[in-house]
Ligand SMILES: Nc1ncnc2c1ncn2[C@@H]1O[C@H](COP(=O)(O)OP(=O)(O)O)[C@@H](O)[C@H]1O
């Protein structure tokens with residue numbers, strides 16, 4: 001069974017159809033990258049996977065569970081095995097970097113303070129934020145805030161991680177380093193992930209599979225190098241001129 005599976009998912013907001021029969025699956029340990037124009041429904045897809053939105057029609061399964069059918073309690077259990085990097089970092093601005101990152105460990109988990117300290121320091125090192133523990137989010141640049149969000153998504157070493165535009169707002173060097181971190185985690189921990197990105201270099205570094213999404217459906221999918229070289233006019237239009 002695939003770790004993540006969507007079958008014929010439809011979702012509208014009022015008269016606006018966002019997902020129109022979307023299907024895809026991600027096997028355990030695999031990394032799927034989703035690319036698509038702004039406003040095409042990429043964040044909406046991730047929110048279905050974590051149970052923040054329910055489909056109007058179709059099935060959403062994560063780690064063998066039908067997400068829309070879970071009770072509140074079952075959903076919070078499932079979410080313990082999932083990490084989510086929000087598109088906007090969604091940090092709590094009255095809490096220090098340390099406390100923001102420690103939050104998932106303190107919420108309903110039996111985690112000793114010494115272990116929390118160790119884990120937080122480990123992930124902060126991973127995103128190159130050692131020494132920023134006591135800062136407040138507003139004292140950090142956008143890129144640093146993004147990396148705090150990333151550290152928070154990783155701190156529980158979840159089995160499934162959803163990354164919503166992890167490279168957005170970062171300079172090219174930091175963006176490359178975040179992509180490499182995502183890839184390394186997947187290889188070291190066997191994490192299954194879905195990454196939404198606008199960056200072709202992020203897609204190449206992170207993805208085992210790349211799916212290009214438009215108007216509620218996937219228009220092409222496959223190994224990133226193949227998809228990025230696709231001659232399909234709609235894919236070229238979205239990705240721009242061929243790279244490499
Ligand atoms: N909770 C919501 N209520 C109403 N409309 C929404 C909601 N969430 C997303 N939308 C709409 O769905 C469309 C897709 O949004 P989104 O998934 O955020 O796009 P993107 O691909 O840029 O991540 C947008 O037009 C957005 O306005």
Ligand SMILES: [Mg+2]
Pocket residue numbers: 042043044087164
């Ligand atoms: Mg989005």
